[in-house]
Amino acid sequence: MLAVDVKNIKKTFISKQDTVEAVKDVSFQVKQGEIFGLLGPNGAGKSTTILMLTTLLSITDGRASVLGLDVSSKDKEVREKIGVALQDTGIDNLLTGKELFFTTCRLWGYSKKDSEKRTTELLELVGLKEAADRRVKTYSGGMKRRLDLGLSLVHSPEILFLDEPTTGLDPGSRRVLWDEIKRLRDNGVTIILTTQYLEEADELADRIAIIDEGLVVAEGTSDELKAGIGGDVITFAFENNNDLENAKNILKNTVQEKNELRITVEDGASKIPGYLKDLSSNGVEVSSVSASKPTLDDVFLEVTGYRLEGSEDITKEEEKSER
Amino acid sequence: MVSNRSFLVQLQILTKRMVLRVVRRPLAELPNLIISAFFLFVYDGALGGVFGGTASGTPFDFAKGNFINFILPVSIVSASLSGAASGIYLVEDIESGVFKRYQSMPISRWAIILAPMNVGALRVLLQSSLILFIGIIIGADPAVGNIGFLIVLSIAFIWGMGFAGYSVAAGVKSGSSQGAQAATFLFFPAIFLAPTFVPREALKGWLETAAAYNPTTYVIEAMRAVMVDGWELDVLFRGYISAGLFAALTLTLAVLSARKATEKA
């Protein structure tokens, strides 16, 4: 049985002012025991999709099921099976971490005694034992995210929905969460997570769907997606704009990124001399050239026509912090 | 694992959690308490004297010699407005996303909505009792005997739940805690367009008309009857009916709006 089966779902918000097609046509399938990543920029429709799958939002059109249960008609049953950590963390700042876990355990139907036991287990699991008796107000962003994750695990759900679990975290805290999520997957939990970080999708997700403006524009494993581009990416850099504009006309089918042009071809390295000859015979000066295997970044650029903002900065930050 | 997810257990857990929230913010209890006590002290000390001794037609005269008895109902009505916190509590949870989290769990939606109402009711009882207690200390003495305190408290409770319902409806409708907070402004017309400081016979012109349509009038008069005049069953009846109708109306509005809030968009 599929963990999640989404068939052409659509969400249209209608208000007095205007009509927003937040999700236009999204389909994907998630197998049990895998981490599935929904990758997309701000406003792509990730949260809206998650809210529909977690029974918190009605589906305008199309169908979705979780473990074979229809999300719209079997919403109560679906809620039993899933754990949810939403993007806008619903955390009660005035209570302590321990009180929050205890209350949540009780609400899931555990007895007082079992709730105490489970609370201790979960505090340990998400590394909040020391801070257990502090009010959540005093927690850092990373601690709150871990708390949020812990709260979604109370009833040992088979399927976990995490909406941008690491947004706003520093690279160190992000790693901690990544490890935790992988460990859950290794214990058999199916995880559907959204992210706007390429590295996160690349590192965590067994399979990825790239979502943009309410549509799934690519789907597959990270390697499949990269292979889908075919061949290698050759990057030409230019020092002046004229050269760049001329090169654009000569090379055809390039994608521009600041002062660079990229072109995707089979067997890139062997084609570089030929390109350089064409360019220099037309009087175009190239300041540098390189060939590389495509990254997820390139895939994103290819399928959406633009680059995911900030993705490079994060990689740099991460390098810094690992030093 | 023993699973107990009955409605009552859930309501109890959610109520307890909300009581914790209230206890963690003790200062939030003060403004309404102070305003209520203010009526008691200032109007006793200042107005009781200003209106001039025990001469006929003065408040002292209406009060049959005990101005505390006359003004205590006003203080109690003011204290019962603390029920309006229900709406604020609920909207705080909506704003913080806690409400959504509960909705993603198999929890009865009625438990989610009733918990803040419960806490609002507790607050009304506690604040009203405290004011009553202060009243007793400074000399309140119901004409019908001590059972009068219970009658006053019961009317205050019904009235306070009316405000709780009103605040929930207003809060959910506006979707913000400011909206719920704004609900407490109803306090002004409620208190000032009523025979608050003098009996209704002493009100003139449009104020008299306004007071006649203000349910607060009948609530205060019922309490006042018990405190000052003795068993006046028709007045008492009108008081309970006014409070009861107000509560029934606003609680219905609250249920309707809350049902809408828990529906999927």
Ligand SMILES: Nc1ncnc2c1ncn2[C@@H]1O[C@H](COP(=O)(O)OP(=O)(O)OP(=O)(O)O)[C@@H](O)[C@H]1O
């Ligand atoms: N309740 C709503 N009413 C109207 N429009 C909405 C509503 N919720 C979301 N939208 C719109 O739908 C689109 C998709 O929003 P959504 O929150 O799903 O994006 P997202 O991919 O989660 O973005 P982010 O990365 O910023 O969280 C946006 O244009 C948003 O403004």
Ligand SMILES: [Mg+2]
């Ligand atoms: Mg989102």
